[in-house]
Amino acid sequence: MSSIGTGYDLSASTYSPDGRVFQIEYASKAVENSGTAIGIRCKDGVVFAVEKLITSKLHEPKSNRRIFTIDKHIGMAAAGLIADSRKIVTRSRDEAANFRFTLAQPIPVKHLVDRVSGFVHAHTLYSAVRPFGFNVMYGSYGSEGPRLYMIDPSGIALGYFGCAVGKAKQAAKTEIEKLKTQELTCKDAIREVAKIIYTVHDEVKDKEFELELSWVGEVTGGLHQFVPDDVFEDAVQYAKEAIKESDSEDEL
Amino acid sequence: MEDYRAPMEHQWSPYSWNGGTILAVAGEDFAVIASDTRLSEGFQIYTRDSPKTYKMSDTAVLGCSGFHGDVLTLIKVIEAQQKIYRHTHQKDLSCESLAQLLATILYSRRFFPYYTYNILAGLDKKGKGCVYSFDPVGSYDREMYRAGGSAAAMLQPLLDNQVALKNQAGVEKEPLTIDKAVSLVTDVFTSAAERDIYTGDGVKISIITASGIDVKEVPLRRD
Numbered sequence: 001m002s003s004i005g006t007g008y009d010l011s012a013s014t015y016s017p018d019g020r021v022f023q024i025e026y027a028s029k030a031v032e033n034s035g036t037a038i039g040i041r042c043k044d045g046v047v048f049a050v051e052k053l054i055t056s057k058l059h060e061p062k063s064n065r066r067i068f069t070i071d072k073h074i075g076m077a078a079a080g081l082i083a084d085s086r087k088i089v090t091r092s093r094d095e096a097a098n099f100r101f102t103l104a105q106p107i108p109v110k111h112l113v114d115r116v117s118g119f120v121h122a123h124t125l126y127s128a129v130r131p132f133g134f135n136v137m138y139g140s141y142g143s144e145g146p147r148l149y150m151i152d153p154s155g156i157a158l159g160y161f162g163c164a165v166g167k168a169k170q171a172a173k174t175e176i177e178k179l180k181t182q183e184l185t186c187k188d189a190i191r192e193v194a195k196i197i198y199t200v201h202d203e204v205k206d207k208e209f210e211l212e213l214s215w216v217g218e219v220t221g222g223l224h225q226f227v228p229d230d231v232f233e234d235a236v237q238y239a240k241e242a243i244k245e246s247d248s249e250d251e252l
Numbered sequence: 253m254e255d256y257r258a259p260m261e262h263q264w265s266p267y268s269w270n271g272g273t274i275l276a277v278a279g280e281d282f283a284v285i286a287s288d289t290r291l292s293e294g295f296q297i298y299t300r301d302s303p304k305t306y307k308m309s310d311t312a313v314l315g316c317s318g319f320h321g322d323v324l325t326l327i328k329v330i331e332a333q334q335k336i337y338r339h340t341h342q343k344d345l346s347c348e349s350l351a352q353l354l355a356t357i358l359y360s361r362r363f364f365p366y367y368t369y370n371i372l373a374g375l376d377k378k379g380k381g382c383v384y385s386f387d388p389v390g391s392y393d394r395e396m397y398r399a400g401g402s403a404a405a406m407l408q409p410l411l412d413n414q415v416a417l418k419n420q421a422g423v424e425k426e427p428l429t430i431d432k433a434v435s436l437v438t439d440v441f442t443s444a445a446e447r448d449i450y451t452g453d454g455v456k457i458s459i460i461t462a463s464g465i466d467v468k469e470v471p472l473r474r475d
Contacts, residue, residue: 101356103345104351
């Protein structure tokens with residue numbers, strides 16, 4: 001559905017003759033060039049995995065995070081323009097804190113997503129601002145159980161069982177669809193998402209990457225956390241072995 | 253003839269005092285909240301049938317006394333915010349959240365306060381009885397019992413002695429039952445009506461339990 005919109009694509013306040021707002025579509029392109037991020041809603045929680053592409057040999061591990069915690073019980077993974085996503089992190093945290101302030105209650109993730117998507121959408125209405133260049137995923141394990149949502153640059157928010165964005169989103173989606181997400185526990189799913197990231201990572205085009213893994217669920221008592229080191233090591237090993245197997249299968 | 257009276261400065265006040273006493277007690281799995289039903293101003297009685305308790309939900313009742321104009325407006329504002337919450341979240345506000353919300357609403361008028369004394373009673377998220385009491389600008393605390401409004405100073409010390417068993421030596425603390433709580437509430441209101449001119453006519457008692465809200469009305473002195 002790619003087409004250039006010459007003349008109708010200079011501002012978000014202009015429609016094209018076929019009813020499209022090109023600026024919003026261009027914003028999605030920014031996401032397509034970013035490192036892959038996936039989220040899975042499993043039986044007892046939500047897991048996130050992000051392929052953080054490293055361009056510098058001087059990069060400090062665990063810096064420039066792409067996974068964030070919004071209040072204690074909600075996690076967020078971002079793909080696209082990371083500077084834009086930092087703004088939405090602050091906004092989300094403000095919304096969650098404000099909700100606690102007025103209602104003495106943690107914000108239900110559905111309501112948070114509702115509020116944030118309205119904010120994202122507002123940036124698609126005027127020529128004075130540009131649409132945000134990110135897809136963000138929210139995961140939470142609250143009184144309603146595990147929930148996973150994604151907001152795109154147009155401000156649309158949908159709930160998912162499995163979600164992939166970024167460079168290799170098609171390949172990642174295919175891998176996720178092979179899984180029976182509703183039967184996995186967080187402990188199983190964390191290994192699977194690590195494996196998917198390693199599988200879809202393009203060795204040729206993108207050299208180095210750092211994996212970020214986080215989860216929120218029964219296993220963490222409802223708190224969003226980066227996975228502990230031993231779980232991380234185990235997941236990475238599982239991922240690497242899975243690649244080796246499939247590589248050797250290819251050779252045969 | 254010359255006027256020898258001292259100069260008096262007159263100033264219109266946006267507030268007036270309409271009397272009314274409210275009282276709430278929390279038990280293990282119930283809460284009781286009561287108010288008298290007299291509405292007055294000065295030595296005049298407007299009506300003998302104006303209760304000061306307002307049902308918020310199946311698990312929360314708000315007692316609200318002081319300046320009746322602000323009482324009515326405050327109730328309107330809270331009910332509007334409740335409506336929005338119910339539409340957004342498809343459920344009722346819990347007692348804890350309602351208390352926090354009320355505090356925010358009261359503080360938003362920090363520099364022209366709602367002249368109201370509020371006590372919220374009901375069941376918390378875990379089904380236990382709770383009582384939250386507020387000052388006119390939203391300072392609040394969760395307690396086991398609290399008297400508010402006109403005869404508060406008369407009732408509160410009596411509750412300290414009878415509910416919390418303060419300053420009583422060698423008394424066994426028994427769990428408070430609904431019947432004991434209701435008879436205590438009736439007795440204290442009868443006593444308040446004896447001495448406080450603003451309290452009287454009748455008392456309306458709401459008993460909040462997991463099965464719903466039961467209401468009792470008991471007459472009081474009409475003088």
